[in-house]
Amino acid sequence: MKTLSQEAISLARQIQQGLQRVVNAKLEVLMDEVKSIDRRFQRQEAKWRQAQSKEFLSGFNILKMPEFMWAARCAGVNVPQESLNEVRESIESGVFKAYFKKAFKERKAIQATLF
Template identity: 80%
Template sequence: MKVLSQETISLVKQIQQGLQRVVNAKLEVLMSEVRSIDRKFQRREAKWRQTQSKEFLANFNTLKVSDFMWAARCAGVNVPQKYLNEVRESIESGVFKVKFSGGQGYQAALF
């Protein structure tokens, strides 16, 4: 069973914290981060990002690699390729699920 490096674990925790920040943020704050002058688009994009972040956080330990990348994008965290490869291997081997299970995302599901 492959063990994740401390840097990768730290990066994954940054993504979790970023997702939690998005979930707890007010819609107006998220709207200001959208690059558009169309208010309807900003609102729709901010709501989508908040909803996706809730789902990613609630199911964090069962994410697939593509979902992990979307979660990182929603959280605003850049994932270097070497860490992405390590995360990919850990997801495929089941280490990711074991390491990050334990109700960390359950709190977001309650909101």
């Protein structure tokens, strides 16, 4: 596998956007998403989810398969079975890492020219 399909790229972008949403969300909003009546537990889960999302987002291009699945869970994105095999193969072969490392550098270069 030399390149990622559009479906896999789209799925990864959805996960990145979901993680960014969680990182930028207010704690109260995340607390409302936790299924519990215990406010202390809700706060603890929301903080954990926000911290995990920040960690996954910062090292998105070096995620392994279990971490990728946890990132999808934190982002609230359902991963279809068809895409799962392709993503697994691309992570194992290093294509996923190369693609998102390149995309990250391009985005940083664009941001540098804007500011």
